[in-house]
Amino acid sequence: MSSGLNCTQKKIIEAAIKVFSEKGFEGATTSEIAQKAGVAEGTVFRHFGTKKGILQGILLQAVNNFQKPEIALSLAGIIERKGCESDPQLLIRLIKDQLSSIQQYLPMLKLLFYEAQFHSEVREAMYQKIARPVIDLLREPIKQKQVAGDFRRLDADLMALSLLAALWGYLVWKEMAEDRENADGERELAQFLDIWLKGVEANSCRC
Amino acid sequence: MSSGLNCTQKKIIEAAIKVFSEKGFEGATTSEIAQKAGVAEGTVFRHFGTKKGILQGILLQAVNNFQKPEIALSLAGIIERKGCESDPQLLIRLIKDQLSSIQQYLPMLKLLFYEAQFHSEVREAMYQKIARPVIDLLREPIKQKQVAGDFRRLDADLMALSLLAALWGYLVWKEMAEDRENADGERELAQFLDIWLKGVEANSCRC
């Protein structure tokens, strides 16, 4: 109901996310998706029509998931509840709690953002239905912080964007560095966010 | 030969960057590359052996280019020459000058970062030969700034990384937003960097 997907479709979508993530859209084969989903190859096409249809199925699910308010709001929560508090441990725990609800969608999001390069309809949907709404959502808490004198009065959208870029950059880097740098992921993420927060803070002399 | 590429190979590499950028590695065909390079399909294989060999040729060129000091140093220059100066116009002009020398390699870099997901040898090389060296390069000026009391004493590598993430995020966003947001690219980039700089500055009360 909420996702509009029945059991078979869910299995296929899940398998497709895995395979597309590992091999990319073009590098993946429908037969591997079917196999990983535990269905016949024909079943995949009965439900999604074409290989691209599977990608659009994933896209649709991503969009649907982002319309659930609890997910969309978690990012906004990060900003709202943080002022000039100095306890970094508190901040980290807070962010991790919020991000954990997005965590499960990360492979899907990463895949879609990458494929957006090559598929204009994916690009369009990711922009209109996910990126823009998230920025729109962040705008309000940022503006409130600006009014409260906590944040600098830069363009709110760009501030939101630079937060997302920081998070995104962190995730991409973690993948590329793999386990070569056995660093403390928690501390890294905390520092990334700390730099951003200090970057957007109003004159900290007030503290 | 600094690049080790003859004329035919250069034409093929150039064509391949274009085609791989537009369609991705798997989505591209050797025949289109050959056609765009103005050579026969057999010629491509005579020079690069396999399709993957072309990708590795591109990788090699990227690595070679990043060993030219003038390019690698341009990012470091951004950090070095900036302290608590207040003229933002100066900053922007500086950055644009430095970035413009990287600009031409962007399609190649984007392509390689994308394919790094799927080809471990590309991932390895991009990490060892490009990402890590750039971070290593940025580490020194950052440390100097820290010693000078200009930058906060966070982990220097993570500070470098968050700068790169900001730049990368900006570029990816520009592509996704396309011409929908007819914003002033120069101002946007300036704000992105401004947030980062303020984020890494030592307590500004001192200023």
Add this chain to the structure above:
Amino acid sequence: MSSGLNCTQKKIIEAAIKVFSEKGFEGATTSEIAQKAGVAEGTVFRHFGTKKGILQGILLQAVNNFQKPEIALSLAGIIERKGCESDPQLLIRLIKDQLSSIQQYLPMLKLLFYEAQFHSEVREAMYQKIARPVIDLLREPIKQKQVAGDFRRLDADLMALSLLAALWGYLVWKEMAEDRENADGERELAQFLDIWLKGVEANSCRC
């Protein structure tokens, strides 16, 4: 039941004639037939077992229809009632009356003659149960005409065959010419038959 078909089967056969006529046996799909018949795909197989079974169902119906004397006799009637009468209008009206009762079976017959090429059992049945009986039927009136001195004493079977060829050729041509030649179909058919009649007439000097 003269046809031995129940309501569901009739709907399927009718739909199949339409679809096979438009796309040919191999080009048609059982799913389209089911859809046009307004039943589920499984229902088609419950009644006819295989796709070829549907074709054989059509064949059976054609054979059954041709055993109804009123249809089979209509061609014979054309010959019987025509001697050296001079009124061509009368002839045309006569033929049209007779042909109209076959008209409705034309798509089915065309389809079966086409598929006879590729399916020996269809070819066999069409020959044994339709073509041969029709020729057998025509043989008698032709022979009577020969005895009466109206028709030339050629091989009666071949004379019958050449009449059928003329009719068949006319129909095939009309389809190929489509509406390009906005000719008077009635007059055309009349001339086709007129040529045949004159071709088989005994020496017309007698008239």
Add this chain to the structure above:
Amino acid sequence: MSSGLNCTQKKIIEAAIKVFSEKGFEGATTSEIAQKAGVAEGTVFRHFGTKKGILQGILLQAVNNFQKPEIALSLAGIIERKGCESDPQLLIRLIKDQLSSIQQYLPMLKLLFYEAQFHSEVREAMYQKIARPVIDLLREPIKQKQVAGDFRRLDADLMALSLLAALWGYLVWKEMAEDRENADGERELAQFLDIWLKGVEANSCRC
């Protein structure tokens, strides 16, 4: 040159005519065509692009062949050289000579006329480039015969058409009857034509 086909293409076209004739366009497989042509399946597609492209290649060859005057004229020759001569042996020999030059193209023509039902571009080409030109060609000798008082003054096009229908009907019948009727093919064809000739003759009392 004259056909515009190189050796490989000729082999494929020949094989395709055989396979399409036996199984019909939809029933045939490109792999069987390739196998019969003695080339790889990919080679077929390198030359004709799609399966339908093969059919159009056959069509093109048929059209090209019919533009060679020696073939097109042979049918016209049948009419021209026949008046009221009474020797049927002479007639048969004449027709057989003329037809033998078309004989080799019969499978191709039959195939194309059949597939014309399902492929509008084939139908169009067969009509415009083959059927119509043949009728146009036959019109003149028929009209000359009419002027000379040898043929009845019916519509010349319809007279031509009824000749073609007679020939076509004969060929189709032979295939359906197969070897069941071990009749004298030569005599049969002669009678078919004899009926047509008598049917179009001017008042035979003159003879």
Add this chain to the structure above:
DNA sequence: TATGAATGAGTCTTCATTCAT
């Protein structure tokens, strides 16, 4: 060295057929 026709393994996709409901 450059070419491009030929190759055939591998892909997406279709569809007749089955069977649990």
Add this chain to the structure above:
DNA sequence: CATGAATGAAGACTCATTCAT
């Protein structure tokens, strides 16, 4: 009996790779 989701074998088509010229 009717249904229609699931199946998987088979087909059209692609494309990296080879090799004779």
